[in-house]
Amino acid sequence: MVKPLIYKTVTFDIPCHHRLISNTxxxxxxxxxxxxxxxxxxxxxxxxxxxxxxxxxDQEDPFLINKLKDQVFEIVVKPCIYQSLNEVFxxxxxxxxxxxxxxxxxxxxxxxxxxxxxxxLHQMELVETRKNSFFYNFDSHxxxxxxxx
Numbered sequence: 001m002v003k004p005l006i007y008k009t010v011t012f013d014i015p016c017h018h019r020l021i022s023n024t025x026x027x028x029x030x031x032x033x034x035x036x037x038x039x040x041x042x043x044x045x046x047x048x049x050x051x052x053x054x055x056x057x058d059q060e061d062p063f064l065i066n067k068l069k070d071q072v073f074e075i076v077v078k079p080c081i082y083q084s085l086n087e088v089f090x091x092x093x094x095x096x097x098x099x100x101x102x103x104x105x106x107x108x109x110x111x112x113x114x115x116x117x118x119x120x121l122h123q124m125e126l127v128e129t130r131k132n133s134f135f136y137n138f139d140s141h142x143x144x145x146x147x148x149x
Contacts, residue, residue: 003056007122010051010069012020016045018085018099048127049077049108053120054139071117077107101126104133113138115144 019042020034030038035078037043053068081086081094089097089107105126112121121138 003058005135006053006055006057008055008065010038010053010072012049012067012079014047014049014071014077015044016047017042018084018104019043020098020100021086023096029133042086043147045128049127050125050127051121052123052125054122055120066116068120071115072112075111075115075117095114101128101132103133105136107135109138114118 019039020037021030024031025033048074050070052064055068056062058064085099085104086097089099089103091108092111094107107125108126109124112118112124118138123138124136126134126136
């Protein structure tokens with residue numbers, strides 16, 4: 001018997017802070033590019049991380065989703081709660097953690113891709129503000145071309 005495929009999205013809250021700043025730019029260039037977001041102490045967000053899992057429903061293991069949620073919490077959420085994302089990323093080996101929404105969702109995806117949970121991940125959305133969110137599709141095999149000349 002074929003087990004039905006389920007897609008379930010779980011939302012995690014990540015209250016943290018960051019500072020938009022690049023180590024490759026001068027102070028004035030950083031001010032020009034990032035404006036108030038590169039302030040000396042950074043600024044905070046209450047990020048929402050929405051992770052969509054894809055799995056075959058199994059009555060014999062009805063708590064699989066709880067195990068998956070716990071893994072995302074331990075791998076991504078817990079290390080970032082009430083922390084500076086710049087410091088967390090630097091500690092994990094990112095040499096120039098600018099911590100834009102694009103970089104944050106990409107880094108979180110990479111952390112998850114290093115774990116067996118990757119087999120159950122479909123999509124992830126990082127909600128930064130009411131107006132901004134960033135998606136990462138784990139199923140995508142498309143290559144995005146760099147449009148810089």
